[in-house]
Amino acid sequence: MGLFQKYLVNKNIFKNREVLRHSYRPNILPHRQPEINTIASILAASLKGETPSNILIYGKTGTGKTACVRYVADELEKASQETVIPCHVIHLNCEVIDTQYRVLAQIAKNLEDHDERPSDGTRSNIPFTGWPTDQVYMELKNLLESVGGVMVIVLDEIDKLVKKSGDETLYNLTRINSDLKDSKVSIIGISNDLRFTDFLDPRVLSSLSEEELVFPPYNAPQLCDILQKRGEDAFMEGVIDPPVIPLCAALAAQEHGDARRALDLLRVSGELAEREDESRVAEKHVKMAQEKIETDSMIECVSTLPTQSKVVLYSMLLLEHIGKKIFTSGEVLQVYREVAGTLDVDVLTNRRITDLVSELSMLGVINTRVVSKGRYGRTKEMWFDMMTNRIWEVLSKDQRLSRDTLIQLDTNRLKALVR
DNA sequence: ACTCCACCGGAATACTTGGCGT
DNA sequence: ACGCCAAGTATTCCGGTGGAGT
Numbered sequence: 001m002g003l004f005q006k007y008l009v010n011k012n013i014f015k016n017r018e019v020l021r022h023s024y025r026p027n028i029l030p031h032r033q034p035e036i037n038t039i040a041s042i043l044a045a046s047l048k049g050e051t052p053s054n055i056l057i058y059g060k061t062g063t064g065k066t067a068c069v070r071y072v073a074d075e076l077e078k079a080s081q082e083t084v085i086p087c088h089v090i091h092l093n094c095e096v097i098d099t100q101y102r103v104l105a106q107i108a109k110n111l112e113d114h115d116e117r118p119s120d121g122t123r124s125n126i127p128f129t130g131w132p133t134d135q136v137y138m139e140l141k142n143l144l145e146s147v148g149g150v151m152v153i154v155l156d157e158i159d160k161l162v163k164k165s166g167d168e169t170l171y172n173l174t175r176i177n178s179d180l181k182d183s184k185v186s187i188i189g190i191s192n193d194l195r196f197t198d199f200l201d202p203r204v205l206s207s208l209s210e211e212e213l214v215f216p217p218y219n220a221p222q223l224c225d226i227l228q229k230r231g232e233d234a235f236m237e238g239v240i241d242p243p244v245i246p247l248c249a250a251l252a253a254q255e256h257g258d259a260r261r262a263l264d265l266l267r268v269s270g271e272l273a274e275r276e277d278e279s280r281v282a283e284k285h286v287k288m289a290q291e292k293i294e295t296d297s298m299i300e301c302v303s304t305l306p307t308q309s310k311v312v313l314y315s316m317l318l319l320e321h322i323g324k325k326i327f328t329s330g331e332v333l334q335v336y337r338e339v340a341g342t343l344d345v346d347v348l349t350n351r352r353i354t355d356l357v358s359e360l361s362m363l364g365v366i367n368t369r370v371v372s373k374g375r376y377g378r379t380k381e382m383w384f385d386m387m388t389n390r391i392w393e394v395l396s397k398d399q400r401l402s403r404d405t406l407i408q409l410d411t412n413r414l415k416a417l418v419r
Numbered sequence: 420a421c422t423c424c425a426c427c428g429g430a431a432t433a434c435t436t437g438g439c440g441t
Numbered sequence: 442a443c444g445c446c447a448a449g450t451a452t453t454c455c456g457g458t459g460g461a462g463t
Contacts, residue, residue, distance in 0.1 A: 420463100423461090423462080424462100426457105426460105427456105429454105431453080431454080432454090433452065434449105434450090435451105436447100437447100438445105440444095441445105
């Protein structure tokens, strides 16, 4: 039996695991029909050759924004094939395509693919870089005119674009219609951040948000439906214990109503059951999955921390190691100075340490609480609430924090220090 | 060359309650 | 018994700096 054979044997759990991934695009979107209808009714104008209103869509992660827009977009392109008006939709993720140049170039590139003119080999491919933005802009206009029809530009995670390169791009795009004769441009902006309009020029904002749409988070029963539907495609029949899906839904609903989170939970539960060679996914797997996802993200978070934060965290681990369950900022500071000195890294001041500590607290690695001790001043108490040995492991992966160098720190000395 | 941002620290100000004075 | 004070840090405000990006 080959090395991988045994991993292929267990076919009892998943039918198609891909269905549970973020990248999967479902055909049915439960509980989003009103939103889909709204978007469709706005975009329908393009089938008559009119310019659809620009739309701004808000909603937290995992509320189905992107999925709905993509769905409507596909339908629109399909419908336009039966009319004389060509409608094209281009979907840009602004987290990746985050400068004006890249946005324009990407749109142009996409247009060239739609350009049905007989290619004479002189098509001007816009290079990835090098042209002045004006020229790309002109070229884009020419392309739009030659393709004609209606172009719907979806800017996903538009807040990222505005944050990184300002609203100039949006200003140009919203104005482009006035320079066009045979074609129309409509923009759909998708944002996770409800306050991102603060950074926008009022003119851009009013033009961009001719229509606004908010995607509310899913509640537990809705998540249940979603998981149910996907589960049918993803899992073999009958392998899921009845309470599993409601539990996943409930846990995710507690979080933020994030469907992505719920699907992760279900997928990881299935994977854990598979790994344990069990024939059914049970409640205990969901609980394990919940824990796994949590620690995984914690590990990811800790391992990407800047060095100084790691040193601070390390100091706290040392304090915990010598038997202190709860430590004060003063103690952490003293131990930190000791550790940082030993490690030959810059020793930051109190001021900075308090910042790092509150950052750690924000990330959920530690808990903190400010307490006033009357005559004895005011301090911040902090403590861990998860298995600290995982944090030890992660930290010791950092070369500078390998245990060998730190074992030199005499625990007795530390104990004396915090007294 | 210039701008922006992350990082840093100094100084001022805020906060809270046990202890002390009355 | 009551109320103000002081300790000791949290927190805020602000200005400087070096590096990355353009």
